[in-house]
Amino acid sequence: MEDMSYWKEVWERKGNGNTNSLEELDGYEDTTADVKEIARQIVEQMDIKETDKILEVACGAGGLAQYIKCGEYVGVDYSSSLVKRHIELLNNSVLHGEANDLIFKDKTFDKVICFGAFHYFPNHEYSKQAIAELKRVAKEAIFIGDLPVTSHRKEHLLYDKKDFGEWEVIDGYYNPSRFNVYLKL
Template identity: 90%
Template sequence: MEDMSYWKEVWERKGNGNTTCLEELDGYEDTTADVKEIAKQIVKELDIKETDRILEVACGAGGLAQYIKCGEYVGVDYSSSLVKRHIELLNNSVLHGEANNLIFKDKTFDKVFCFGAFHYFPNQEYAKQAISELKRVAKEAIFIGDLPMTSHRKEHLLYDKNDFKDWKITDGYYNPCRFNVSLKLV
């Protein structure tokens, strides 16, 4: 899939719906994902401290954010309706933007993470640009989670663990056909 119009429409529609359930807004309603446990694992993997400045890329309506305790949380998402819902429901600082073109200065955040979004990207070039941006705005570490090796949907972008040789690779948190990667920058 070379553009994201299909997925943008899906996420805009979700954000414009009537539910206030964060898991449903963020697309976990038909999965076995335990969002609270996923957030706990990300906090552990990145060693997020209560003084850290954290950026979540592709934050959606805040399903994970509700469980992240840190000094300052900022979220970015390409769905304007989900950004609006996130702010309404959690009162976090959330901006509308693309993962491959973050508006922040270099090394603005202690730690940066993105979970459950890379398979919605249009192509590998976009994914590489997004990884570059995550690295650019992070001081200490980045985490990318839920990267699919196979999928039941032809619209999902797939990944290969061999493309992350310099990264720490861990098994997916709820799906054995997915994996996570993290990278310490200091």
């Protein structure tokens, strides 16, 4: 998949739907994912404090955000309808934007999270650009989660643990064919 038009259409449709379920809006309705538990594990892994300034890239409607207690939360998503729903449902600061072209200044956020989005990227070059952007805007740590090694969908971009040499590799939180990576800066 060399562009994201297929996935953009999926996420815009979800955001424009009738549900207020954050799990459904963020695409977890047909999975075994426990979003509250995933958020707890990310908070623990990253040692997120109530004084931290957090950026969540690909934040969707706020499924994880609802469980992250921090000093300042900012979200970014490429789906304008999910950005709108996130603001309506959680009243967070959320902006429309791309993971590979963040509008923030260098070292703006203490910690940066991107969970459940990398398999929707169009190609590995976009992923590399996104990682460079996450590193640029983070001061202390970065967490990228839910990276698939295999998938039931041909549209999903797949990853190899060995491509994250400097990162700590962590088993997937709910799916054994996925993994997470963590980088302390």
